[in-house]
Ligand SMILES: *[C@@H]1O[C@H](CO)[C@@H](O)[C@H](O)[C@H]1NC(C)=O
């Protein structure tokens with residue numbers, strides 16, 4: 001078949017619009033249009049098919065791809081802003097009020113009554129494994145109780161201001177969730193330690209950790225993901241600053257200690273540790 005180009009652009013356009021009265025030019029345009037329509041339908045179909053097959057292979061309960069070496073980040077509460085500074089004046093209630101309110105809100109889901117309702121009392125010091133057996137999903141998975149009262153003096157129950165009004169503030173630390181993470185090899189419980197940066201080491205004073213020794217009990221691991229483990233409560237560690245130097249900046253770093261978690265690696269400086277500035281003013 002010999003396809004003849006229309007002689008003039010204008011007439012070409014005309015035939016495209018006036019299809020099919022204008023003979024051969026119209027036919028060609030029609031064929032081209034048809035070709036593209038079929039072609040695009042085919043592409044759309046291919047795309048839909050590929051997506052469908054891909055989605056079939058996904059498990060909604062756990063990610064297909066995950067960095068196996070990922071080290072969890074650590075965060076502190078209260079987090080006032082992006083600067084990780086906790087600065088307040090003891091005499092000025094308004095300057096620390098927002099911190100205690102943040103903690104109230106953050107700890108509300110950890111109320112003993114809520115935890116008793118949602119979660120199980122697990123056997124401490126061992127992983128709470130709830131593996132699937134082959135294709136049979138062991139869902140939903142249960143989670144372990146982390147009671148607010150386990151934070152004792154930092155629970156906000158007996159001292160509703162978490163020590164802020166007496167210059168002995170509490171900071172709460174949690175480890176970001178990593179699906180499947182089993183921290184601590186050979187039954188060694190991971191724990192948190194906080195220390196001042198070198199130049200401030202004489203200002204930090206004595207610390208107290210809750211639960212004792214600042215541990216994250218093994219029974220809270222592994223985490224199976226939001227969909228599989230709906231009521232999961234991340235374990236917490238509270239640190240109380242008993243005798244921190246006032247009216248001076250104190251730079252503090254807290255880190256997780258576990259024999260299988262590398263903190264502050266080359267790849268991720270913030271892995272497993274968190275730094276912040278604490279300054280309590282009295283004047
Ligand atoms: C949790 O407990 C605190 C202190 O006992 C109480 O003020 C708060 O209303 C409780 N919150 C919830 C959601 O039960």
Ligand SMILES: *[C@@H]1O[C@H](CO)[C@@H](O)[C@H](O)[C@H]1NC(C)=O
Nearest residue numbers: 112113115116121122145147
């Ligand atoms: C948490 O508190 C509830 C209610 O007081 C209690 O029954 C439960 O034993 C506590 N769980 C743990 C792990 O301490």
Ligand SMILES: *[C@@H]1O[C@H](CO)[C@@H](O)[C@H](O)[C@H]1NC(C)=O
Nearest residue numbers: 117118140141142143230231
């Ligand atoms: C989650 O908590 C609700 C109560 O808030 C409870 O009825 C449910 O059984 C819990 N689910 C799991 C899987 O623990």
Ligand SMILES: *[C@@H]1O[C@H](CO)[C@@H](O)[C@H](O)[C@H]1NC(C)=O
Nearest residue numbers: 189191209211212213214215
């Ligand atoms: C805290 O650590 C000390 C020393 O490592 C140990 O003797 C003590 O039993 C630990 N306490 C708890 C409650 O784990």
Ligand SMILES: *[C@@H]1O[C@H](CO)[C@@H](O)[C@H](O)[C@H]1NC(C)=O
Nearest residue numbers: 202203205206242243244245
């Ligand atoms: C608190 O720290 C100061 C130095 O910053 C020290 O002189 C004092 O003895 C400490 N008090 C207690 C009870 O540890």
